[in-house]
Amino acid sequence: MSDAKKGPFFLTNTLSRRKEEFVPLRPPHVGLYVCGPTVYSDVHLGNVRSFLTFDVLYRWLTFIGYTVRYVRNITDVGHLVGDVDEGEDKIAKRARLEQLEPMEIVQKYTNGFHDVMRLFNILPPSIEPTATGHLIEQIEMVKRIIGSGYGYEANGSVYFDVPRFAEKHAYGELSGRRIDELLANTRDTEGMEEKRSPLDFAIWKKAEPSHLMKWPSPWGEGFPGWHLECSAMSTKYLGRTFDIHGGGMDLKFPHHECEIAQSVAADGEAPVRYWMHGNMLTVNGRKMAKSEGNGFTPEELLTGNHKLLEKGYSAMTVRFFMLQCHYASTLDFSNAAMQASEKGLDRLVKAMALLPKLKAAEADEADIDALERRCHAAMNDDLNTPVMIAELFEAVRIINSVHDGKLKLTEASIGKLRTMMRVLVRDVLGIREEVADAKGDDHALDALVQEFIRLRAEAKARKDFATGDAIRDRLAAIGIVLKDTKEGTTWERA
Numbered sequence: 088m089s090d091a092k093k094g095p096f097f098l099t100n101t102l103s104r105r106k107e108e109f110v111p112l113r114p115p116h117v118g119l120y121v122c123g124p125t126v127y128s129d130v131h132l133g134n135v136r137s138f139l140t141f142d143v144l145y146r147w148l149t150f151i152g153y154t155v156r157y158v159r160n161i162t163d164v165g166h167l168v169g170d171v172d173e174g175e176d177k178i179a180k181r182a183r184l185e186q187l188e189p190m191e192i193v194q195k196y197t198n199g200f201h202d203v204m205r206l207f208n209i210l211p212p213s214i215e216p217t218a219t220g221h222l223i224e225q226i227e228m229v230k231r232i233i234g235s236g237y238g239y240e241a242n243g244s245v246y247f248d249v250p251r252f253a254e255k256h257a258y259g260e261l262s263g264r265r266i267d268e269l270l271a272n273t274r275d276t277e278g279m280e281e282k283r284s285p286l287d288f289a290i291w292k293k294a295e296p297s298h299l300m301k302w303p304s305p306w307g308e309g310f311p312g313w314h315l316e317c318s319a320m321s322t323k324y325l326g327r328t329f330d331i332h333g334g335g336m337d338l339k340f341p342h343h344e345c346e347i348a349q350s351v352a353a354d355g356e357a358p359v360r361y362w363m364h365g366n367m368l369t370v371n372g373r374k375m376a377k378s379e380g381n382g383f384t385p386e387e388l389l390t391g392n393h394k395l396l397e398k399g400y401s402a403m404t405v406r407f408f409m410l411q412c413h414y415a416s417t418l419d420f421s422n423a424a425m426q427a428s429e430k431g432l433d434r435l436v437k438a439m440a441l442l443p444k445l446k447a448a449e450a451d452e453a454d455i456d457a458l459e460r461r462c463h464a465a466m467n468d469d470l471n472t473p474v475m476i477a478e479l480f481e482a483v484r485i486i487n488s489v490h491d492g493k494l495k496l497t498e499a500s501i502g503k504l505r506t507m508m509r510v511l512v513r514d515v516l517g518i519r520e521e522v523a524d525a526k527g528d529d530h531a532l533d534a535l536v537q538e539f540i541r542l543r544a545e546a547k548a549r550k551d552f553a554t555g556d557a558i559r560d561r562l563a564a565i566g567i568v569l570k571d572t573k574e575g576t577t578w579e580r581a
């Protein structure tokens with residue numbers, strides 16, 4: 088499939104603060120790097136929104152014909168509680184609190200992260216590298232930074248010399264920060280006496296004897312600085328310069344700014360051509376945070392078991408709700424907005440279920456090609472999912488009208504509409520057409536109905552059509568409608 092077919096794709100580049108046409112370095116290949124989770128606690132809904140943004144980017148790039156190598160890391164060492172160069176390692180701290188080995192913490196929360204990604208139908212990346220799995224690459228990068236004169240050792244730690252780097256290179260360009268302003272706003276932090284400037288950051292940290300997560304290096308036993316892993320792993324898998332780097336808005340500074348400095352210092356090249364940042368999720372107008380008491384987990388959301396939730400919502404309702412907002416805007420979570428999304432998704436899924444039943448006419452009273460072009464144009468315009476969803480509701484209106492006999496479409500147009508809806512809703516937006524909602528009783532109901540579907544299939548297999556039909560009719564009588572499709576039998580409530 089050629090990308091030219093669907094028109095140029097425009098993306099807002101955080102670096103230029105402009106919408107730019109996306110042109111990959113080595114088409115049809117695209118290199119995409121997204122900062123993954125630090126696996127020391129449960130994922131909350133704000134994290135889900137960030138990973139969803141890049142999931143849609145990955146799906147869209149694939150849809151328009153690119154071969155994407157999508158790298159999303161797991162931070163399993165080096166992310167300190169203070170986020171900069173101070174405090175305990177987040178994973179080591181959690182290990183101490185839960186009385187587990189640090190790698191047990193890493194495994195536990197990596198598993199949990201994967202479960203949440205699957206729940207929201209967020210596709211796995213092509214490569215999911217870990218920081219502890221790439222210590223050699225990180226140590227080699229520290230050596231290159233020292234070699235180029237932008238890193239120095241002090242008491243077993245190695246620091247990045249920011250003022251020296253800023254003399255010759257742009258530092259702060261991505262986040263719009265200036266060296267003099269940064270200097271005016273610094274405060275005393277741990278390791279200050281070792282640093283030449285308070286702006287310097289650790290690329291390798293000396294480990295105290297009691298530290299659990301440490302490795303040998305030319306500078307003694309220690310561990311890598313948090314920013315280093317992304318630079319080392321993106322270089323390894325995507326090259327010194329690659330196409331797109333994504334992450335949440337909160338990572339712009341210092342994390343991404345430091346990534347740029349490290350790569351330029353080590354290899355002399357700006358690492359990223361397009362930077363992309365997703366915006367935050369708020370709850371009733373306030374930032375989502377555990378300390379605010381509004382940082383509910385996906386489980387609480389599904390069960391409705393939280394004081395801020397009026398009821399439970401399905402994972403697909405949440406996904407649809409998030410997609411109804413552009414990724415660069417803040418999204419406010421409220422029960423009213425969720426319930427509106429639930430209704431909207433229900434209309435969409437019900438209309439899709441009507442698609443196989445539409446009857447063709449001799450003439451066309453709606454232009455499906457034009458509708459599809461408008462959907463593609465919305466996505467090509469900086470992944471404008473809310474505009475595309477508005478167009479999909481136009482498709483819903485058309486489907487319902489054809490079904491009610493109020494609008495005519497030819498067989499060819501109905502076929503196009505079916506393909507378009509399947510591809511855009513399932514493949515691009517990643518919406519699974521679930522019958523069950525979040526409530527546990529519907530999961531039980533689904534299991535029960537699946538049992539009847541199996542019994543009916545067995546009856547038909549032994550040519551006992553009377554029993555097969557009786558099962559279908561009795562279920563229909565209590566409002567459970569079975570549908571035989573090419574993929575098998577499905578069910579829905581009447």
Ligand SMILES: [Zn+2]
Nearest residue numbers: 122123317342
């Ligand atoms: Zn990162």
